[in-house]
C-alpha cells in the first residue's frame with residue numbers, strides 16, 4: 001500500500017504543504033508572534049523531516065526533541081489548537097483520504113504535552 005507520503009506526491013508536495021502551513025501560522029496574530037526572530041528556513045526544514053517520518057516517507061528526523069525544542073517558549077493551548085487547525089486545513093487542500101488525515105492529526109495531537117506550556 002502506498003504511504004501517505006507517496007499519496008501526496010512525495011518531497012515536492014510535502015515541502016509545499018509545510019510552506020502553506022507556515023504562511024497561515026505566521027499570518028495569524030495568535031501563532032505568528034511566537035516565531036518572531038526564529039530561523040524559519042530551519043524550522044521548516046525540520047518540519048519537512050518530521051512530517052516525512054509521520055507520513056511514512058522513510059525520511060530521517062535530525063532535529064531536537066519536541067520537549068527540548070519548545071521548552072521556555074510558553075506556548076499556550078490556544079496556539080497549539082490554531083496550529084493544528086491550520087494543519088488540518090492544509091491537509092484538506094490535498095484531497096487526501098480521511099484515514100490518512102486521521103493518522104497525521106492523531107500523531108500531532110499526541111505531541112501536545114511536549115509542546116504546550118513548556
Ligand code: HEM
Nearest residue numbers: 031034035038043046047063064069075079080083108111
Ligand atoms: C504538533 C505541533 C508542532 C510540531 C510537530 C512542531 C515541531 C517543531 C519542529 C520540528 C521544530 C524544529 C526543531 C528544532 O529546532 O530542532 C520546531 C520549532 C519551533 N516551534 Fe514547533 N511544533 C509544533 C507546534 C508549535 C506551536 C503551536 C508553536 C507556537 C505557536 C511552535 C513554535 C515553535 C518555535 C518558535 C520554534 C523555533 C524554536 C527555535 O528556534 O529554537 N511550535 N517545532
